[in-house]
Amino acid sequence: MILPIVAYGHPTLRKVAENIDKDYPELDNLISDMWETMYAANGIGLAAPQVNRSIRLFVVDATVYKDEYPEAADFKKIFINAIIEEELGEEVVLGEGCLSLPGLHEDVSRKPMLRIRYLDEKFDEHIESYDGFLARVIQHEYDHIEGVLYVDRISAFRRMLLKGKLRDISNGDIDVDYRMIFPNLKRKLK
Numbered sequence: 001m002i003l004p005i006v007a008y009g010h011p012t013l014r015k016v017a018e019n020i021d022k023d024y025p026e027l028d029n030l031i032s033d034m035w036e037t038m039y040a041a042n043g044i045g046l047a048a049p050q051v052n053r054s055i056r057l058f059v060v061d062a063t064v065y066k067d068e069y070p071e072a073a074d075f076k077k078i079f080i081n082a083i084i085e086e087e088l089g090e091e092v093v094l095g096e097g098c099l100s101l102p103g104l105h106e107d108v109s110r111k112p113m114l115r116i117r118y119l120d121e122k123f124d125e126h127i128e129s130y131d132g133f134l135a136r137v138i139q140h141e142y143d144h145i146e147g148v149l150y151v152d153r154i155s156a157f158r159r160m161l162l163k164g165k166l167r168d169i170s171n172g173d174i175d176v177d178y179r180m181i182f183p184n185l186k187r188k189l190k
Contacts, residue, residue: 001033002179003034003179004051004052005037005041005051005179006180007169007172007181007182007183008100008101008149008169008170009170010183011183012052012053013050013100013147015054017047017048017056017145017146017147018054020056028121030053034046035061039061041099043099044061044062044064045058045061045062045141046058047144050099050144056080057078058142058144060138060141061076063076071134079119080123082116083116083117084115084139085116086115087113087139088113089131091109091110092109092111092136093108094108096136101149101150101151103165104151109153110136112132112136114135170184171185172184
């Protein structure tokens, strides 16, 4: 089932998400729905807070970028209760977008390497290191479970310039081709 994605300004996007255990209700269905939702919106990652669930879960499928980033080939993973243990290196600037902020793409500075501890869908623990593009995608989704959005990582001046666009997103005054929940919707959806 395709779930609606919450837009910028929704309070769930600002909460630090909660850990879950194997008994989380309907977890397999939620993960399946998150994959379906992400693909329907042409995303490469989706965090549970983006579908209005304040839990530490995100999914990533970077395979679509395999030609540009060979390390992305067959990179499809589920991250549960993730903790980034370390970020290393000199920050690198690269453009990012987000399904909760449709139509925006901004240059974001992030460290190029990380070590992450997480559980997979079987609740087996993994400790893995990533660098480059995969590290960036993971950091972006990880930020969601920490209540952080990529626009929090751009300069205050740039955020000020985007204020009107951010307001339009919150109000639903944008064209988007996937289901969304707008926190300040002023008009009826079709």
